[in-house]
Amino acid sequence: MSNRLPVDRVVDEAGQATWRPSPGGLVTALQPVMRAEDGVWVGWAGVAGEEVEPFEADGISILPVALSEQELQEYYEGFSNDTLWPLYHDVIAQPSYHREWWDSYVRVNRRFADAAAGAAAPGAVVWVHDYQLQLVPAMLREVRPDLVIGFFNHIPFPPYGIYSQLPWRRQIIDGLLGADVIGFQRVADAGNFSRAVRRLKGYETRGPIIEVPIDTDDPESGSHRHVTTNRHGGLVRTVLARAFPISIDAEAYQELARRPAIQERAREIREELGNPETIMLGVDRLDYTKGIGHRLKAFGELLRDGRLDVEKVTLVQVASPSRERVETYRQLRDEIELTVGRINGDYATLGHTAVAYLHHGYPKEEMVALYLAADVMLVTALRDGMNLVAKEYVATRVDEDGVLVLSEFAGASDELRQALLINPHDIEGLKDAMLQAIAMPKRDRVRRMRALRKKVLTNDVARWSASFLEALTRSAHGDHPLQDAPVNRR
Ligand SMILES: O=P(O)(O)OC[C@H]1O[C@H](O[C@H]2O[C@H](CO)[C@@H](O)[C@H](O)[C@H]2O)[C@H](O)[C@@H](O)[C@@H]1O
């Protein structure tokens, strides 16, 4: 279950409906998993006010959940993306708190839970994804205690000092604790969650295990899995909360990178840009968490100070459209486009663009060609759950060349230690890292890229889903594995 299905329904001006792939890393990561399983994907079809019948897409059974226009505004654009999203990303933007948005979030979560409850076979495994659906685990457990329920949070879980702002902080914790296994991107996220549970609920935790007291007056209390007695002699249900860092289908990216047509397209991209000595690339949803403004500032200053030459270096910035009706996102687009216009106005020449700015979403093949064309990949997120783009760049570089500049605030930095790690708030540090990346000798580039590729090729998306589902299946047999998934325990 995820808010977004792998395909969005798009209705054109003539009223004709078509399906197009959904944006974002969650769908990229889950598609190969779902293709391999004989399951049902429950999610929203991407258009408001329409009931869509269950259907098949690319070998996946789809069960659409309908949202009205008002729910789209209050549950998705409002509570999910204007309350939870900024709150969980370190309040980079100010979260808005509205009681009607919360009511809508509860209503829509209930609808998702009901849909899954109706579709799941007895004892089935249900895997719920992301911050839009945090109440679903408890709602589902209430009506279907036979199910094995997993939850994975794709975005960060904030430190308690930030999380505690949320007026509905206890309800969200209760919602999540309905799951048997709760997965996070980083060890730090899992730690933040356990702390919030201790502070808000007073429940005890032992490493990754959370002890949820059982209400013995509840007639359903006998149906719980992994019930045990805690050190005070009380009956508790145990929940596993741990890091499972997500990844990509690395083999598929390698395969695309080896295709002659895609390699030719990469050469064409370089030519279209006037064959600069260095191409730097940024690929992001147009989101304030991605640090696009910081990246442009650093690049603009390097041109201003004559440390970079527009005839030698071009920055390609793909900023794919995202959440365009949310005011903060509209403002961000204006700011970014103003900055790009200024940099190009000040430093571009007739023959050489400084920033090639593309406000589009591209298919995978074009993404791979862009990755192959880029000498330096810039991931400067201010906060990011994982950032699959960083991993895709590494998987694509079958030539073992290219330099990844990576923010330490992206989950990917826990694993990709051989990237040039930066703090995007430190503009001078970012500028130095860009120059270091451009000037890095081939031997060093290859050494770093080899080490990065080993990580991404070993810890791919199949391994991620297998380790989560294994933890979930073991939990169905009353056994919570205590060790962490493969990740640096930093
Ligand atoms: O569905 P949208 O509102 O259009 O947004 C797209 C997705 O963005 C987020 O992606 C996150 O998941 C990635 C995979 O785990 C991760 O690499 C990235 O850091 C996250 O930001 C969001 O979490 C998804 O729910 C959205 O569908």
Ligand SMILES: O=c1ccn([C@@H]2O[C@H](COP(=O)(O)OP(=O)(O)O)[C@@H](O)[C@H]2O)c(=O)[nH]1
């Ligand atoms: O034009 C684009 C821009 C992005 N992406 C994909 O969108 C995902 C972005 O995931 P990431 O984890 O980096 O960030 P998110 O957008 O989920 O926050 C990656 O798989 C990208 O390849 C894409 O297919 N076309």
